[in-house]
Amino acid sequence: MAAFVEKVLEIAQRYWPLFWAGTKVTLLISLTGTIIGLAIGLLVGSVRAVKVEPRDGLGTRVVKQLIHALTSIYIEVFRGTPMIVQSVFLYYLLKPVFNWKPTVAGIFIVSVNTGAYMAEIIRAGIQSVDQGQTEAARSIGMTPMQTMFLVVLPQAIKNSFPAIGNEFVVNIKDSSVLSAISVTDLYFQSIGVAGSIFLFTQTMTVTASIYLVLTFTTTRILGLIEKRMGRPRSSFPASQTVPGNPTF
Amino acid sequence: MENIIEIRGLKKHFDKLEVLNDIQFSVAPGEVICLIGASGSGKSTLLRCVNLLETPDAGEILVHGQNILQGRMDVNQYRTKVGMVFQSFNLFANMDVLKNCMVGQTHVLHRSKEEAREKALYFLQKVGMKDFLLASPAQLSGGQKQRVAIARALCMDPEVLLFDEPTSALDPEMVGGVLEVMKDLAREGLTMIVVTHEMGFAREVSTRVVFMDKGVIAEEGSPEEIFQNPQNPRTREFLSRYIQS
Numbered sequence: 091m092a093a094f095v096e097k098v099l100e101i102a103q104r105y106w107p108l109f110w111a112g113t114k115v116t117l118l119i120s121l122t123g124t125i126i127g128l129a130i131g132l133l134v135g136s137v138r139a140v141k142v143e144p145r146d147g148l149g150t151r152v153v154k155q156l157i158h159a160l161t162s163i164y165i166e167v168f169r170g171t172p173m174i175v176q177s178v179f180l181y182y183l184l185k186p187v188f189n190w191k192p193t194v195a196g197i198f199i200v201s202v203n204t205g206a207y208m209a210e211i212i213r214a215g216i217q218s219v220d221q222g223q224t225e226a227a228r229s230i231g232m233t234p235m236q237t238m239f240l241v242v243l244p245q246a247i248k249n250s251f252p253a254i255g256n257e258f259v260v261n262i263k264d265s266s267v268l269s270a271i272s273v274t275d276l277y278f279q280s281i282g283v284a285g286s287i288f289l290f291t292q293t294m295t296v297t298a299s300i301y302l303v304l305t306f307t308t309t310r311i312l313g314l315i316e317k318r319m320g321r322p323r324s325s326f327p328a329s330q331t332v333p334g335n336p337t338f
Numbered sequence: 339m340e341n342i343i344e345i346r347g348l349k350k351h352f353d354k355l356e357v358l359n360d361i362q363f364s365v366a367p368g369e370v371i372c373l374i375g376a377s378g379s380g381k382s383t384l385l386r387c388v389n390l391l392e393t394p395d396a397g398e399i400l401v402h403g404q405n406i407l408q409g410r411m412d413v414n415q416y417r418t419k420v421g422m423v424f425q426s427f428n429l430f431a432n433m434d435v436l437k438n439c440m441v442g443q444t445h446v447l448h449r450s451k452e453e454a455r456e457k458a459l460y461f462l463q464k465v466g467m468k469d470f471l472l473a474s475p476a477q478l479s480g481g482q483k484q485r486v487a488i489a490r491a492l493c494m495d496p497e498v499l500l501f502d503e504p505t506s507a508l509d510p511e512m513v514g515g516v517l518e519v520m521k522d523l524a525r526e527g528l529t530m531i532v533v534t535h536e537m538g539f540a541r542e543v544s545t546r547v548v549f550m551d552k553g554v555i556a557e558e559g560s561p562e563e564i565f566q567n568p569q570n571p572r573t574r575e576f577l578s579r580y581i582q583s
Contacts, residue, residue, distance in 0.1 A: 143393075144393040145390075145393055145413070219431075220426075220428075222424060222426050222427075222428035223428050223429075223430055223431065225391055225422075225424065225428060226422070226424060226428035226429070226430070226487075226490075227430070228391065228414075228417065229389055229391065229417055229420075229421070229422035229424075229491075230417065230418065230421070230442035230446060230490070230491070230494050231414045231415065231416075231417040231418035231442065231446040231447075231494070232414070232442065232445065232446055233414055236445055236446070240430075240441060240445060241430050241432065244432040245431055245432050248432070
């Protein structure tokens with residue numbers, strides 16, 4: 091046991107520049123991928139929340155249904171196939187077009203994959219905002235777009251923040267599949283180290299520890315942000331909302 | 339005087355249920371119309387048809403003589419003229435009280451921030467909520483929320499204000515404050531259509547009472563006519579149940 095721990099520490103010490111380089115790539119890809127994925131999700135999710143209305147003309151109706159069908163296909167395909175398959179497929183499919191580096195391809199794949207999940211998260215968030223507020227917004231003359239951006243989306247994002255944050259944590263771990271297209275992330279670097287010294291269990295102990303530190307820290311930070319968001323938006327103390335209260 | 343709104347032959351059904359059947363209804367400036375009737379009689383649906391939150395199946399809604407159900411009518415523009423106060427308040431939860439009253443003015447009517455703020459302050463003062471500008475809706479009681487909702491609607495300078503059971507979701511001790519605000523508005527000559535179960539309010543404030551039953555207007559008239567001398571047996575039955583309970 092002591093020998094095992096010793097070996098693990100030795101590997102960490104000796105190869106830390108490689109682990110560190112891999113960690114940076116992992117963080118870069120998962121963070122950028124989550125942010126772009128969120129942007130895709132916001133767009134697709136809010137477009138999908140637009141319903142066909144009885145007053146819509148034939149043209150509007152057809153366009154809305156077409157968009158709905160296309161986004162459904164996107165979501166089903168990307169949620170229903172493994173990201174490792176998506177990465178190899180898209181990397182080689184689009185290589186002649188973009189002539190891209192694996193890291194860039196990795197960010198693209200994580201973004202598009204995350205976007206599919208985010209779209210469903212945002213759609214659920216939109217549905218969690220009660221319909222009455224939409225009616226109220228429409229009743230003062232807001233357009234469907236204004237209603238979405240001024241009233242519904244801010245609340246939808248807040249309501250689905252835990253799920254959005256969770257996608258980031260998932261991406262930190264799942265970006266490891268990008269080693270299939272030789273993205274030099276933490277896992278790719280680790281497997282290189284392990285293969286050269288032929289100590290797989292010991293090396294993966296280092297790797298797992300780094301992943302754990304990343305996900306644990308991220309979860310804590312997200313939890314703190316969530317707590318702050320949970321407070322009433324203004325700094326107006328609740329006691330002051332009661333007239334006649336001594337502190338008023 | 340010319341009617342602001344004139345409804346002719348309005349029909350609406352949800353699936354197989356006939357909710358409104360051939361409604362004729364008009365609103366003149368300064369009228370305070372109370373819609374009364376049992377639950378499911380179609381009063382709320384009628385109100386929601388007036389600002390097109392529900393789309394009628396058939397009929398005409400003439401606003402200053404122009405049919406809003408026909409052609410390329412700008413629904414959003416029309417809705418700014420017809421305010422609505424809901425049973426469940428429906429304040430925007432992501433905005434404070436002041437913002438709730440300003441957002442429509444700045445984004446729909448394109449007023450300047452200063453002008454919108456001034457107007458919001460004026461109406462919040464009027465409904466007695468000026469001390470709560472920065473409170474979020476979650477911090478307010480039901481009665482306070484409803485008064486803010488009324489101020490929000492008034493800020494758009496509507497020609498007609500619709501109330502959909504504005505006091506039904508309130509604790510009994512909150513009802514009075516909201517009804518007071520509504521009475522003030524009625525006295526100042528605001529045109530109002532109120533769906534309500536508050537018979538006292540209907541009797542005291544309205545200029546016309548409309549009794550709805552099973553999707554039709556069964557009887558309408560002055561409060562005296564409806565409450566003291568109802569002609570339709572259904573009206574009598576409905577009111578007697580109210581007086582008993």
